[in-house]
Amino acid sequence: MVSGPLVLASGSAARRAMLADAGLVFTVQTSDVDEAALKTPGADPAELACRLAEAKALAVSASMPGAWVIGGDQTLAFDGGLISKARSLDEARQRLSQMRGRSHTLHSGAALVRDGAVVWSGVETATMVMRDISDPFLDTYLATEGEALLACVGAYRLEGLGAQLFDRVDGDYFTVLGLPLWSLLAALRRAGAIAS
Template sequence: MSAPELILASGSAARREMLQGAGVLFRVEVAPVDEAALKAELGVIDAAALAVELAKAKAVAVSRLQPDAWVLGGDQTLAFDGGLVSKARSLEEAKARLSAMRGRSHALHSGAALARGGEVVWSGVETATMQVRPFSDAFLGAYLQAEGKALLSCVGAYRLEGLGAQLFERIDGDYFTVLGLPLWAVLKQLRHVGALPA
């Protein structure tokens, strides 16, 4: 008897590439979750807990539609200067965000949840602390021009797997966590439930 299929309930290219790179077989079904409404419903909640709750909501939403599959949900939040940061809506906003982060640190929280039969069976979160270097205005301008609107899909307005690596002088945490998934914990859990060979 074959193992149940695995579904990634996220449209994130980085999460998809991480799982593919690790040799995980899965398909993508983007979760029909209104993140803004869920954030409003949850109220004031710390950034790490919010990443987990969003991941759970995505996993459960798809799991209710595909109850026989294992469904993996993922989400990432960014805490900076005492608040929660959302994706920039324009390149001007991205420029202002990166300028504010220059020479300072922020935290990225990557949450994940695994569901089956419409119920969460596991969830977890990992955090990476990102120390931004005091880059020049010239570098920032060149960076924004090179990356363009792709930055609007990233919560921090950067992609570490590209030119964005040059924005930082130190990172405390896991590379995969920075990309948006606590991969080691996810792989361990997929092995635990039999979705991956032990």
């Protein structure tokens, strides 16, 4: 028997779309977690994605007793460091220029929390192999996608024109979009949060 409301503790449009497309009925309540405070120097990117997801879900759970709260976050590891979201289109252009012809890694973490306790958390990884894009294509891409790219850790959306940036992706499509969806759905079923 399914018990308690389902809440997504993330403002990500991609995460909302994934859960809605999977048939889940939920509300959205974003958290005010200080992500920068959790991004300590030398932090493992995969562990950090999971820790951020847990922190967001725990923060929302504190004010929503009985709710099943889903937290999600994503980190990008490139060239030995952790990359944050670009603050401007100029910064996005610089980052994409650095990544072209090279690979980087996305880590998507998720957590399921109820009444202040982590019921499940997990992380999945995808390796993105970017093609050696030309400057004219990059200019067109940035002009077409615009400031929406600033909400994406890699300054691209694979579900849009960003698909043309890549030669290959090794990993799950949903992981690239920002959630380890299959593992999350299994955890929700095990917990009785959605019908099995």
